[in-house]
Amino acid sequence: MFGLTKKDTTLLLIVACLTMFAPFILNPFPEGSAMAQFNAGYPDLMQRLVIFGIFAIGFNILFGLTGYLSFGHAAFLGVGSYAAIWMMKLLTMNVIPAIMVSVLIAGLFSLLVGWISLRRSGIYFSILTLAFAQMSYSLAYSVLTPITGGETGLQPKVNDPRILDSALEPGQNPRANLFGLEMNQSYELAMGGWVFTFNAGYYIAALVMLLAFYLSIRIFRSPFGMMLRAVKSNQQRLNYTGLNAKPYTLAAFVISGMYAGLAGGLLVAMDTQVGAERMFWTASGEVVLMTILGGAGTLIGPVLGAGFIKYMENIVSKINKTVLEQWFAFMPDGIEDFIITIVYPFVGKGWHLTLGLLFMMVVIFLPGGLVQGGQKVAGLFRRKKPADDKPDGKTTPAE
Amino acid sequence: MDALLLQILNGLDKGSAYALIALGLTLIFGTLGVVNFAHGALFMIGAFCAVTLSRLLNLSHEVAVPGEVDFLGNPMMRDVPYIYDIFGETMGASIIDWSVPLSILFAIPIMVGIGFAMERGLIKHFYKRPHADQILVTFGLAIVLQEIIKYFYGANPIPTPAPAAFTGSFDFGAMLGFDPNTIIYPYWRLVYFAFSAVIIGAVFAFLQFTTFGMVVRAGMADRETVGLLGINIDKRFTIMFGIAAAVAGLAGVMYAPINSPNYHMGMDFLVLSFVVVVVGGMGSLSGAVLAGFLLGILESFASMAIVLETLPGINQIIIYLVAIIILLTRPRGLMGRKGVMEE
Numbered sequence: 001m002f003g004l005t006k007k008d009t010t011l012l013l014i015v016a017c018l019t020m021f022a023p024f025i026l027n028p029f030p031e032g033s034a035m036a037q038f039n040a041g042y043p044d045l046m047q048r049l050v051i052f053g054i055f056a057i058g059f060n061i062l063f064g065l066t067g068y069l070s071f072g073h074a075a076f077l078g079v080g081s082y083a084a085i086w087m088m089k090l091l092t093m094n095v096i097p098a099i100m101v102s103v104l105i106a107g108l109f110s111l112l113v114g115w116i117s118l119r120r121s122g123i124y125f126s127i128l129t130l131a132f133a134q135m136s137y138s139l140a141y142s143v144l145t146p147i148t149g150g151e152t153g154l155q156p157k158v159n160d161p162r163i164l165d166s167a168l169e170p171g172q173n174p175r176a177n178l179f180g181l182e183m184n185q186s187y188e189l190a191m192g193g194w195v196f197t198f199n200a201g202y203y204i205a206a207l208v209m210l211l212a213f214y215l216s217i218r219i220f221r222s223p224f225g226m227m228l229r230a231v232k233s234n235q236q237r238l239n240y241t242g243l244n245a246k247p248y249t250l251a252a253f254v255i256s257g258m259y260a261g262l263a264g265g266l267l268v269a270m271d272t273q274v275g276a277e278r279m280f281w282t283a284s285g286e287v288v289l290m291t292i293l294g295g296a297g298t299l300i301g302p303v304l305g306a307g308f309i310k311y312m313e314n315i316v317s318k319i320n321k322t323v324l325e326q327w328f329a330f331m332p333d334g335i336e337d338f339i340i341t342i343v344y345p346f347v348g349k350g351w352h353l354t355l356g357l358l359f360m361m362v363v364i365f366l367p368g369g370l371v372q373g374g375q376k377v378a379g380l381f382r383r384k385k386p387a388d389d390k391p392d393g394k395t396t397p398a399e
Numbered sequence: 400m401d402a403l404l405l406q407i408l409n410g411l412d413k414g415s416a417y418a419l420i421a422l423g424l425t426l427i428f429g430t431l432g433v434v435n436f437a438h439g440a441l442f443m444i445g446a447f448c449a450v451t452l453s454r455l456l457n458l459s460h461e462v463a464v465p466g467e468v469d470f471l472g473n474p475m476m477r478d479v480p481y482i483y484d485i486f487g488e489t490m491g492a493s494i495i496d497w498s499v500p501l502s503i504l505f506a507i508p509i510m511v512g513i514g515f516a517m518e519r520g521l522i523k524h525f526y527k528r529p530h531a532d533q534i535l536v537t538f539g540l541a542i543v544l545q546e547i548i549k550y551f552y553g554a555n556p557i558p559t560p561a562p563a564a565f566t567g568s569f570d571f572g573a574m575l576g577f578d579p580n581t582i583i584y585p586y587w588r589l590v591y592f593a594f595s596a597v598i599i600g601a602v603f604a605f606l607q608f609t610t611f612g613m614v615v616r617a618g619m620a621d622r623e624t625v626g627l628l629g630i631n632i633d634k635r636f637t638i639m640f641g642i643a644a645a646v647a648g649l650a651g652v653m654y655a656p657i658n659s660p661n662y663h664m665g666m667d668f669l670v671l672s673f674v675v676v677v678v679g680g681m682g683s684l685s686g687a688v689l690a691g692f693l694l695g696i697l698e699s700f701a702s703m704a705i706v707l708e709t710l711p712g713i714n715q716i717i718i719y720l721v722a723i724i725i726l727l728t729r730p731r732g733l734m735g736r737k738g739v740m741e742e
Contacts, residue, residue, distance in 0.1 A: 067529075067531065069531045069534065069535075116723070116727065119727060120726060120727075120730060122530055122531075123530045123534070123681075124677065124726055124730060126531075126534060127673055127674065127677050127722070127726070128722075128723060128726055130670060130673070131670075131674060131719040131722045131723055131726075132719070132723070134670055134719055135716045135719040135720070135723075138712070138715035138716050139712060139715070139716060141715075142711075142712045142715050143711050143712030143715070144712075281670060282666065285538060288535070288538075289539075292535060345550050349549075350546060350549075350550055352542060352545075352546045353542075353543060353546035353547065353550070355542065356539050356540070356541075356542030356543035356545075356546060357539075357543055359535075359539040359542070360536055360539035360540060360543065363532060363535045363536040363539060364521075364524070364536060367532070
């Protein structure tokens with residue numbers, strides 16, 4: 001189906017089911033129960049899960065396939081966001097032109113950056129992209145203030161031109177919409193103790209993510225994808241065969257930049273504001289973390305990684321001391337205090353510590369990320385060597 | 400002329416910090432071939448060594464003030480640092496005052512220890528793995544170190560003053576015969592510059608004039624051959640890693656009064672110091688030092704009012720701009736040897 005092998009179709013269908021039923025799946029605990037804070041089924045978080053999924057899928061096309069480690073991809077996300085918000089300010093609050101323009105502008109910008117950066121490889125490439133991203137961040141933060149809003153960032157104002165939209169009624173604020181369907185519209189379904197939220201914006205973002213995922217499968221399975229893998233395994237040998245690898249890597253760079261721009265545009269469509277900190281280099285580091293954590297070079301890995309990190313960021317960071325005290329209240333006092341003291345640094349505000357440790361563990365012991373981990377576990381149960389039945393390097397570790 | 404001199408002086412302290420961090424980075428890169436993204440975190444830990452010592456020295460207990468009572472008749476209490484009990488009040492006060500320079504003694508063993516632990520515990524396993532993996536694992540380590548510091552010291556910058564003798568600034572211009580008040584320079588920045596010059600000189604002398612340094616330099620040129628000569632080069636490289644960590648840490652200790660230490664200062668300096676290493680030439684020690692000072696001074700020139708009027712915002716991006724140009728035109732950097740990491 002869709003020009004995919006049976007296996008990939010299954011994967012795509014599984015991802016489709018997961019995203020479509022996410023409001024149920026992410027809401028396993030009844031409202032008001034002690035575990036309710038682990039529910040992630042609210043629109044804001046679900047949107048972030050899929051949008052950063054797109055970002056990571058795009059990053060993986062560059063890093064997973066060619067092995068070029070870019071430390072500046074947040075710049076494209078930011079450029080896409082700024083493009084989208086300007087479309088909303090000038091043209092219309094409809095998200096379609098905003099997203100299309102953000103992809104386009106991010107593509108052009110990544111063409112420029114990639115054309116220059118790809119003259120070098122290895123560590124030099126990483127530093128070049130890092131330098132470009134930091135430069136874009138500084139410019140957005142200071143000099144380009146008329147375009148980017150500087151420190152305060154940008155958001156739609158009531159008196160923006162919005163040429164295509166009809167005039168607002170008094171007291172009405174501009175809201176992002178899709179032909180009148182507002183992004184923040186949601187339908188709440190109360191069932192027993194549960195409340196499931198179906199949000200228009202989430203479903204639009206999820207559909208876009210499915211499309212992006214499908215495209216990435218096609219790229220992975222195409223001759224172009226094969227070429228990129230060849231670049232990763234041995235570029236020198238590729239050059240000796242008379243092939244020029246640069247157009248391929250540049251194409252991969254631009255495609256991943258466009259994915260980042262798409263994510264940026266969607267972020268704006270969901271939450272109509274942009275700030276320069278979106279482009280800071282640690283934000284680029286975050287997408288690297290997502291991809292590696294999930295499993296670089298695998299199809300589903302980046303999505304898993306993005307979901308995992310965003311979930312942690314939003315849920316684990318909410319666990320504070322009071323919550324911990326509730327959890328361990330059944331224990332004797334001394335042990336309770338002891339356990340809370342041990343656990344506390346790793347949750348709440350300290351969740352980055354957990355993230356950093358986890359990330360180090362993955363890089364050290366599990367270069368294939370969570371996906372490889374899952375395969376290993378599955379291999380244990382199947383009593384077969386996990387590497388036996390995996391075709392065309394799906395388990396290829398990140399390099 | 401005086402304006403130029405002022406900018407050069409202004410660039411020196413930042414340039415010193417860049418040079419020291421880049422020196423350590425390039426020591427690690429040149430000896431072990433490892434790209435250490437956690438090096439900025441080492442700089443930050445150094446700065447927090449100064450914070451820790453000044454907190455330790457300020458530990459105090461309450462003592463009743465003789466002869467004074469409050470309106471209920473209870474004796475008035477006063478906080479007295481323990482150090483007063485040991486050294487007496489005048490001596491104790493001056494020890495607290497000098498806590499930043501004193502932290503140097505305290506920071507060296509800590510930083511060398513951290514360096515050893517890092518190399519033996521983590522980096523050792525990454526020699527054979529690609530540079531991307533080294534970047535990733537040290538980036539993870541940088542996050543962990545940063546978060547640990549944040550947990551213990553909080554997210555706010557902690558002001559750590561320099562000794563009273565070095566606070567304030569002096570009129571540098573008047574000394575050289577310019578008009579008074581044109582070139583005012585804080586003492587501590589001068590101290591920082593002198594300190595970094597000493598450290599850089601010491602590292603170079605160590606590598607140049609000791610047998611140990613000679614072996615390490617030979618190892619940098621050809622690790623395998625030196626190993627085949629029966630020299631335990633791994634052990635020496637571990638020691639070099641410790642020294643590099645100490646250099647970064649000391650840069651941090653002395654930087655604390657210039658900029659109050661906060662938990663993300665390492666990340667802020669890291670990117671810049673990588674740029675410095677690249678501009679100077681990967682693996683070239685003198686290149687790192689030269690590029691550090693050069694970029695520091697260039698940055699301060701770019702923030703002059705005249706320059707900013709013609710090219711707004713240039714002070715924010717000048718370093719990256721230089722790095723991009725250097726990487727594209729001369730990938731081995733200003734003083735890099737031909738063929739080292741030249742791709």
